[in-house]
Amino acid sequence: MQIRPAGACKRDRSSLQVILSLFPSISAMRVPVLAYHAVNIAGNDYATNDHVAFAADLRLIDDLGLRIVPLRWVVDQLLGLADRNLDRCVALTCDDGSAFDFHDLEHPEHGAQRSLFNAMRDFIAERGAQAQPDLHLTSFVIASPEARERMDRVCLAGKGWMGEDWWREASESGLMAIENHSWDHNHPCMESPGVDGLPRGSFLDVNNHTRAEAEIAAATRYINQHIAPRRTQIFCYPFSHVSEYLRSEYLPRFGDEHGMQAAMGDGAMPVTLQADRWNLPRYICGWHWKSPEALRAILR
Ligand SMILES: [Zn+2]
Numbered sequence: 001m002q003i004r005p006a007g008a009c010k011r012d013r014s015s016l017q018v019i020l021s022l023f024p025s026i027s028a029m030r031v032p033v034l035a036y037h038a039v040n041i042a043g044n045d046y047a048t049n050d051h052v053a054f055a056a057d058l059r060l061i062d063d064l065g066l067r068i069v070p071l072r073w074v075v076d077q078l079l080g081l082a083d084r085n086l087d088r089c090v091a092l093t094c095d096d097g098s099a100f101d102f103h104d105l106e107h108p109e110h111g112a113q114r115s116l117f118n119a120m121r122d123f124i125a126e127r128g129a130q131a132q133p134d135l136h137l138t139s140f141v142i143a144s145p146e147a148r149e150r151m152d153r154v155c156l157a158g159k160g161w162m163g164e165d166w167w168r169e170a171s172e173s174g175l176m177a178i179e180n181h182s183w184d185h186n187h188p189c190m191e192s193p194g195v196d197g198l199p200r201g202s203f204l205d206v207n208n209h210t211r212a213e214a215e216i217a218a219a220t221r222y223i224n225q226h227i228a229p230r231r232t233q234i235f236c237y238p239f240s241h242v243s244e245y246l247r248s249e250y251l252p253r254f255g256d257e258h259g260m261q262a263a264m265g266d267g268a269m270p271v272t273l274q275a276d277r278w279n280l281p282r283y284i285c286g287w288h289w290k291s292p293e294a295l296r297a298i299l300r
Pocket of ligand 1: 181
């Protein structure tokens, strides 16, 4: 499929709106996008462990008769790049790109953890490939090897949980996409200041071109090298911090540089065709919902 550069779809969008007005079921696209953090392991029940929640939610979504589809499809629909039936669909994402996304790992306090990837394979083994034929998870990874090594050592258990060895296999699996969660998350554990005097700890300070290039375009280049010929085209704001400069200027205007087509925030509402492509809403597990009942209410 030909992908148009950012900013090129304005005219297409207005003609699309005319077409969509003739098909109310399409124009009513409402796709909740759910977000998980595989490093959220503080116990082994739904409320304390995103692996447990993720595995349970796959079954809940299926039981509710909803379809899981790739986030890419939601973005394609929004930008007028595709016209699929996304009625009663849900998209799944996970943030920070720890190895727990893909590999089963032993947590020092809470024992064996089934990866999000293998939770999907378990679901397929249990219910059959036809239960959710488009089952898919989009993983937003942190690009910089130095940043990941530092986070692993300073913030996690220093067990090599922030490697990139799984990116290619995941992106070629058909079940996962690897997308852009910035160069180093502007994480507080990084040496301060960052590029161009960037204070650490808030992504709201990524507020000029030099800082944006270092945090987003550099991440695109690194990730693309590791998943080629696939490319990252969706950004996810670290800390859900939606910098006004990024949302209204850098992302819309410098598509040739950063290659992004949409960006994910945390608006806690379904994505509709009226959504801001540079701040698409998501629901965050452990924040917007903490129980199957609460997720059921979101999805209803
Ligand atoms: Zn993050």
